[in-house]
Amino acid sequence: MLNIKKATDIKETKGTYLIYGPPGMGKTSSFKFLPGKTLVLDVDRTSKVLRETKNIDIAEIDNIKTWEHWEETILDLEENYKGKYDNICVDNISELERCLLSDLGSKGKNLGVPSQGNYQQMQFRLVNSLRYMKNLGSNIIMTAWETTDLYTTADGQQFNRSYPQLNGKILNNISGLCDVVGKLAINKDGERGFILAPTNSYFAKNQLDDRLHCLQSELIIDGTKIEELPGEANK
Structure with a gap:
């Protein structure tokens, strides 16, 4: 039987x-800058930049025997850590993809x-892992390296496009x-932030609110406070 609920009854959920x-x-x-308690799954060994950050825990992913260890990690998260962290971060998924392939090879x-x-095998494992993680009751934040290509629109125009480095x-x-x-x-004032709106040059999207971009410190915010954000972050 379908579990039907009104759209107006949907409460704020993790993204x-x-x-x-x-x-x-x-x-x-x-x-x-993430609000609450954060768990970082460190694949590329760059977590040293987070030293002395009190609300962050770090778990290193085996980057040699990655195939089995990543499966064990996902199962462990589901069985023992569901709802225990506000944020779970995968750093980074581009390197995780390469580690999985290298181990299989x-x-x-x-x-x-x-x-x-x-x-x-790698493709199915990564996609299925994300499906599992979306049910953990946490914000899921994945990092990826950037790559570029020459993108051609339907009317034949060509643009250099930036997008996440994934298969x-x-x-x-x-x-x-x-x-x-x-x-x-980085904007003209030297501040780091995120482009959230897609263009011919940038692969992006934002289905949570109306922001087209945000400061690095404002990636995850209380949706009821968007109108209170200063300056360009609210446009």
Whole structure:
């Protein structure tokens, strides 16, 4: 039987975020601004920038025997940590993708090179992992490196486009499961922030509120306080 409820009865729920930018831009440092208690799943070993941040716990993901360890991590989160953290961060999913493939390739017969089947295994594991994590009762924040390509619109115009570095066959799937995809950038005043509105040049989206961009410190906010944000962050 369908469990039907009125849209007006939907209460505020946790969101799923994918933030991306070049290495060293400040993706990991963004975790310092997250409200509440945060767990960082450290894949690329950049969590040292979070030292002395009191509300953050860090768990290192095995970046060699990643296939089994990542599965164990997801199951452990579901069984023992559901609802215990306000935010769970994967840092970063681009490196996690490569680690999973490298581990699978090392088990094969092609001198460490992943097979086509390994790519398919990786794709399903990452997408299914995100589905599991969306049920943990936490904000899910994933970082990714940035890559670019030449994008052609339907009318033949070409643009250099920035987007998260993910396998092309799961980019839309991962992004589709996220409420927010934000590109980390630096504005003219030297402040770091996120582009939340899609353009021909930037892969982005925001399904949680009406903001087109926000400061780094305002990625996750109380939805009732958006009107109170200063300056450009509220436009």
